[in-house]
Amino acid sequence: MITSSLLDIEHERALKKAEKDKQDKIYLTGNFDPSLNENFVEVPIEHSISGYKMYLRKETLNAFLKMAEVANNNGIELKIASATRNFDYQKNLWNNKWTGYTLVDGKDLSKSIPDELERFKKILEYSSVPGISRHHWGTEIDINDANPEYFETQKGKDVYEWLTQNAPLFGFCQPYNSKEDSKRTGFNEEKWHWSYLPLAKDFSKRYKELIKDTDINGFLGEEYVPSLNLINDYIFSINPACL
Numbered sequence: 149m150i151t152s153s154l155l156d157i158e159h160e161r162a163l164k165k166a167e168k169d170k171q172d173k174i175y176l177t178g179n180f181d182p183s184l185n186e187n188f189v190e191v192p193i194e195h196s197i198s199g200y201k202m203y204l205r206k207e208t209l210n211a212f213l214k215m216a217e218v219a220n221n222n223g224i225e226l227k228i229a230s231a232t233r234n235f236d237y238q239k240n241l242w243n244n245k246w247t248g249y250t251l252v253d254g255k256d257l258s259k260s261i262p263d264e265l266e267r268f269k270k271i272l273e274y275s276s277v278p279g280i281s282r283h284h285w286g287t288e289i290d291i292n293d294a295n296p297e298y299f300e301t302q303k304g305k306d307v308y309e310w311l312t313q314n315a316p317l318f319g320f321c322q323p324y325n326s327k328e329d330s331k332r333t334g335f336n337e338e339k340w341h342w343s344y345l346p347l348a349k350d351f352s353k354r355y356k357e358l359i360k361d362t363d364i365n366g367f368l369g370e371e372y373v374p375s376l377n378l379i380n381d382y383i384f385s386i387n388p389a390c391l
């Protein structure tokens with residue numbers, strides 16, 4: 149009797165773990181609708197510059213609002229240019245660059261880079277493969293303008309200087325920092341992209357445990373995933389301060 153009930157308990161535990169792993173995989177690869185997830189809230193329109201509805205984890209938005217208020221008192225305006233982007237959103241973005249529907253540096257990549265592996269790498273310079281974006285997690289915010297040129301203007305320079313000094317006090321870290329400084333591979337420097345570490349640290353730990361190359365699929369060019377070390381060279385090749 150005792151043995152059999154112990155086995156039942158073990159069995160139930162294993163089932164629960166398998167179910168949790170499955171749900172976590174869905175979350176980490178962005179295969180959900182943030183507008184229907186109870187942990188997410190809508191970004192108030194006055195803090196957004198995108199013009200469409202955006203969502204963040206409640207904790208991320210609260211930390212951002214506190215930071216934006218202090219910045220404002222220092223004469224720095226912070227607005228959210230992009231927040232949570234789920235798998236489907238990222239897939240449209242990716243596929244449109246792949247087919248040439250969206251031009252990259254003014255070029256139709258399907259014509260200018262017929263070699264598909266090379267095209268994959270080119271799109272990767274600034275766009276994440278669907279399923280490996282930190283934007284899936286509700287912890288990432290693009291601030292003010294997702295273009296390098298903005299951060300070359302005096303206004304952009306002031307914003308970035310303020311963020312590098314103050315964002316860590318509110319839990320934010322810049323994962324894609326200068327590649328020369330940190331000797332990392334992966335995505336190019338993104339001065340606009342800030343990650344809310346109190347949540348993102350746990351998510352990246354879970355990601356490392358759970359997600360394999362075989363979980364990254366469902367978009368054009370997916371057959372090239374095994375020939376690139378995406379998980380190590382992209383998702384985990386970030387500013388060490390953000391790990």
Ligand SMILES: [Zn+2]
Nearest residue numbers: 288289290341
């Ligand atoms: Zn970003």
